[in-house]
Amino acid sequence: MSDLKIEQYEYIEKLKRIVKNNYLETPSFCVVTFGCQMNAKDSEKLAGILELVGFREIIDENAADIVIFNTCTVRENANNRLYGRIGQLKTSFYKNENKIIGICGCMMQEKSEVEYVKKKYPYVKLIFGTFNLFKFAEILYEVISKDKKVYEVIDKPIEIVENLPMKNKYSFKCGVNIMYGCNNFCSYCIVPYVRGRERSRNADDIIDEIKLHIKNGVKEIMLLGQNVNSYGNDLKDEKCSFKDILLRVSNIEGLYRLRFMTSHPKDFSYDLIDVIKKSKTICKHIHLPVQSGSNKILNSMNRKYTREHYLDIINHIKSEIENISITTDIIVGYPTETEDDFNDTIDLIKQVEFDSVFTFKYSKREGTKAALMDGHIADDIVSKRFDRLLEVVREIADKKTKQYIGIESEALIEDIEIDKKMFVGRLDNNYLVYFPMSKKNIGDVVRVRLKEAHNFYFVGEEIV
């Protein structure tokens, strides 16, 4: 066991005692998560520690004794949303002065944001960043035992601390980091600055974690990394590529479904296609962000692939795996984007016929290369392009989903919705299907027939 891990378990024990002594009733916590799957995973680690030391989870941040905001800074609107929420908590803080409000995550890796919080929201008691999240127990202990504020952000990772507590949000599915950080420095993106360089986890640690999840009833695993295709490049003691780890995980006994996110086109290796095609567990869905269809923009974005290379990958995937679902991310209004560049993006989307497209208006992030570029695009132009893009995406989704009507497929029931009369299930290809409730439960796998298509989801019926 690493020293850092032993130390944290000692703090967990100390916290258990102090929580028992300090609170008359079981205190509550609420972790509010912004951003991507990595943050969702980090929040599960925070929740795991909080629960282990004696707090119970509630969803009302106003009522909770501890609220932790796990932040994202990838686009500016994520920042604005956070400050709105923290401002709203002021009243509940002054009603309960023992309330602990904390902020962590990517935004706190930016010095200017920490300064802003200090000045504007003095009632925030703890701040930590992405690199010292594993020290949460220690930081919380300092705050509770000494009744003081702790603001601790470090600017580099220390080591990967394995096997800290974790409380999965869902009983039937969970994300598992295979790596942390990113080396790519796409010119618009803040992630490499707030998450550091790529660090791959040891394959055995990944496998052990997944086996444990499966033992606890998890059916679907999603392997997580900002660029999963470069998994293993930095491993010193072993040789293991993304394809290797994908194969190993896909063969773990008891696993029903395996997904992974996110693939980067520059590192996407063609031999992966065969692995996905032959596997019973790997889902027939690939999320492959293209960002733009213009070579000029792709080059300026530092994406390191061309439109032609991207289309070549897609053609290979489609010709090898029938009915595979392909999704992507697009940024609209990147500096210097002309009408022609944007039309290239629209054209690429029409050629590929993505099942779904996550669309983002370019957001200027201080510290990135693109922020310093000339040629920022006016908001009204960006909005117009964005609306045009959505229209195209919707038309394609409409056409694609109609092709699936009548098909039978397996769905993993994830949720209950619409006045509790419908199950929400996820298909292998990542589409959602709504169907009337039966005696089955969340987490069960059922066969469904797809009856109606609604752009990005289906309505169906269970086949009994």
Ligand code: SAH
């Ligand atoms: N590592 C992943 C994506 C992480 S961020 C990848 O490379 O694909 C998720 C998405 O947010 C990106 O794919 C991009 O489309 C979008 N994004 C990142 N920075 C952005 C910015 N400054 N403005 C608008 N969208 C951005």
Ligand code: SF4
């Ligand atoms: Fe950001 Fe690019 Fe890294 Fe993705 S690959 S996280 S977009 S820098």
Ligand code: F3S
């Ligand atoms: Fe946001 Fe950090 Fe993820 S900036 S997108 S939460 S890595």
